[in-house]
Amino acid sequence: MSVAAEETLETYCARVSQNAKTASRQLCGLPGSTKNRWLLQCGQRLEELVDEVLEANKLDLENASSYSLSNAEIDRLRLTQERVFQIAAGLREIAALPDPVGELIEGSVRPNGLRLSKVRVPLGVIFFIYESRPNVTADAAGIAVKSGNAIILRGGKEAAHSSQAIVSIMQSVGSEVGVPANAVQLVNTTDRDAVGYFLNHDQWIDLAIPRGGEGLIRRVVAEAKMPVLKHYDGNCHIYVDVHADLEKSLNVVENAKCQRMGVCNALESLLVHRSVASEFLPKLAVRLKSYAIEFRSDEESHHLLQSGVLAQESDWSQEYLGPIMSVRVVGNLDEAIDHINKYGSRHTDGIMTEDLSTSHRFATLVDSAAVVVNASTRFNDGGQLGLGAEIGISTDKFHARGPCGLRELTTYKYIVHGDGHVRT
Amino acid sequence: MSVAAEETLETYCARVSQNAKTASRQLCGLPGSTKNRWLLQCGQRLEELVDEVLEANKLDLENASSYSLSNAEIDRLRLTQERVFQIAAGLREIAALPDPVGELIEGSVRPNGLRLSKVRVPLGVIFFIYESRPNVTADAAGIAVKSGNAIILRGGKEAAHSSQAIVSIMQSVGSEVGVPANAVQLVNTTDRDAVGYFLNHDQWIDLAIPRGGEGLIRRVVAEAKMPVLKHYDGNCHIYVDVHADLEKSLNVVENAKCQRMGVCNALESLLVHRSVASEFLPKLAVRLKSYAIEFRSDEESHHLLQSGVLAQESDWSQEYLGPIMSVRVVGNLDEAIDHINKYGSRHTDGIMTEDLSTSHRFATLVDSAAVVVNASTRFNDGGQLGLGAEIGISTDKFHARGPCGLRELTTYKYIVHGDGHVRT
Secondary structure (H helix, E strand, O other): OOOOOOOOHHHHHHHHHHHHHHHHHHHHOOOHHHHHHHHHHHHHHHHHOHHHHHHHHHHHHHHHHHHOOOHHHHHHHOOOHHHHHHHHHHHHHHHHOOOOOOOEEEEEEOOOOOEEEEEEEEOOEEEEEOOOOHHHHHHHHHHHHHOOOEEEEEOOHHHHHHHHHHHHHHHHHHHHHOOOHHHEEEOOOOOHHHHHHHHHOOOOOOEEEEOOOHHHHHHHHHHOOOOEOOOOOOOEEEEEOOOOOHHHHHHHHHHHHHOOOOOOOOEEEEEEEHHHHHHHHHHHHHHOHHHOOEEEEOHHHHHHHOOOEEOOHHHHHOOOOOOEEEEEEEOOHHHHHHHHHHHOOOOEEEEEOOOHHHHHHHHHHOOOOEEEEEEOHHHOOOOOOOOOOOOEEEOOOOOOOEEEOOHHHEEEEEEEEEEEEOOO | OOOOOOOOHHHHHHHHHHHHHHHHHHHHOOOHHHHHHHHHHHHHHHHHOHHHHHHHHHHHHHHHHHHOOOHHHHHHHOOOHHHHHHHHHHHHHHHHOOOOOOOEEEEEEOOOOOEEEEEEEEOOEEEEEEOOOHHHHHHHHHHHHHOOOEEEEEOOHHHHHHHHHHHHHHHHHHHHHOOOHHHEEEOOOOOHHHHHHHHHOOOOOOEEEEEOOHHHHHHHHHHOOOOEOOOOOOOEEEEEOOOOOHHHHHHHHHHHHHOOOOOOOOEEEEEEEHHHHHHHHHHHHHHOHHHOOEEEEOHHHHHHHOOOEEOOHHHHHOOOOOOEEEEEEEOOHHHHHHHHHHHOOOOEEEEEOOOHHHHHHHHHHOOOOEEEEEEOHHHOOOOOOOOOOOOEEEOOOOOOOEEEOOHHHEEEEEEEEEEEEOOO
């Protein structure tokens, strides 16, 4: 949807918001089969029209230099036939997931005969602010509509043509199968004030989801009047306990740190029980040698690792997203728990131990979205945890924690049935 | 906890916050039996020490005139032996509720053998801002601790002595049974800046709950960096459908409007289908005559009611909390739904109908915390819906909707068990 010539930015944003609200009301009552037909048909149409999508993407790639994108950013922006087919496959996967809307969460009959149902319902209108990956456009729209929500997409200008091509397809399929076209709208203005407008109007927007760097997220949190589903950093820990199997621990630590370093569930900080440190840490230094990890350690670990530098206090809180890891020796389980609760980011934290009560105490007292026992921190994502598609990972505790899929984009209502019941 | 002589307000607030955070960590691992023993013992001790509590309350009552409280406010402030015993009984009721902490929400085994549990856990630290009712002090503390949270209470200065007496008892029982004394702290300063400090420190406070007038709530929402559980107005509707049983409808409308007019789930706005309006509205005027309700109606209803005034546009959005009701004739179900979604406050809205598909469409499309079919709107509260004690009613859609009891003060975490699992 474009700003018409005679329109102010405010009128434009108000029109987009009201369209979304109207669409969200229609989506509430839409049967799951219609939403699934839309998802499947969008997938098919994307494949049929792959050349159009690639043509649009070409325009974005031609402009990429004028936005001074890095090579990695250009790579994320680039679509190929294979990538478009992956997007289509993603929509089919969303279609295959159970419909969260209408799910009966709880039900009971009260002593006076009133029948209660607590039923899952859509949130309403989602405002989604993201950066330059065109595949996110289709993903986010698919997840929103499947969960019964209208979505206003505000993508990066770098991917404007690609996103527009994808959204146009989704809207035109919508008209064919009975999903309101305004269920998915792309904001066609690069004016930063547009973002401010939407964030300020909680009568129309029920949830804001920023996906991008910390600067973007902080801006959205500061300005938004509606709730924000947000992801700050993932300063993930593993604690190798006195009861750990050290072979397993070497494998898990290697995987958690090195399988993919630039992601939020990668290991950033290692804690080792004093009794096993002198055996474990030298072995770990050997095991990780080929990855050229820089250890930032307390004195005790530094002595055992024989590599890296001494940690600063600030290292304990840091998410490196690269070949650096902080390391510390602790005297007991509670010291490890306290360290994680003090310096961690409540994202994903693990323990290696074969002792049952130790693992239970760790899982109970570590205040993180995911606590992992004897497995890699890398398992904390929507796909691995069985949620299917995810629209983000929440580092908050309120409403949704960890990976956010279809259910996390819903709320509930009470439906109360009586037969002329009055309160006395 | 008082401000020590040498302490600044900021140091004081930081100390209270950190104490609460530490207590909340201890509460996480506390068995339900300890929390219940605390609740029962607090109830007993309140009864034993009722004279002390009444003595403290007397001081508050003596000061009441200097705060220029209204008679109704003084009545809410006043404790009697009976009221203290009611407070004690309330704590026993909380003890009898199931412990929400540790509840297994979902569990599964992934294809790779990873075992997942999604487990209910406390939110952490709650900052509760409320006005002058001393019974709320005990209620809020009881609900918070039972759900595993530490609470910082910031009550009105009018009830300072009464609240302090109650909190002192709860803290001293805590030391006896093993609930950390700082699980319940009363902020002993009337400095408004103290509120600002807590609202600004989301690293310590996980949730703010304002309970009071709209001004208080708006201030808290504007300043809080953490989520806010809030209750704005309850502009509740009943729609009398063409398929309504008009006798039931007269009873339900009378009850919803007149049983207690000053509460948030009381009826404020009545919609009547055109086909039954000419029969129903004159009967209603007779039925409600003794309550001296002022009708504010559209022309059609006004003509049928033969009483009251014509409604202004602003009447449709208004929560009167008294003997006024807006009335409008609508042409069909969807007009009623649209009216409610446009002017309502998403609190509690009802329909009177004997038609199944009509009731289903209304319940699906009306976007309210509670949708009531053939029963009074007055049933939307924690006790009536079976939640037990409630700490407030949420008019938001995010996290919790409608009455908020123990579960609504919790979040969840994923606990993932492997046996050396790594991601490939």
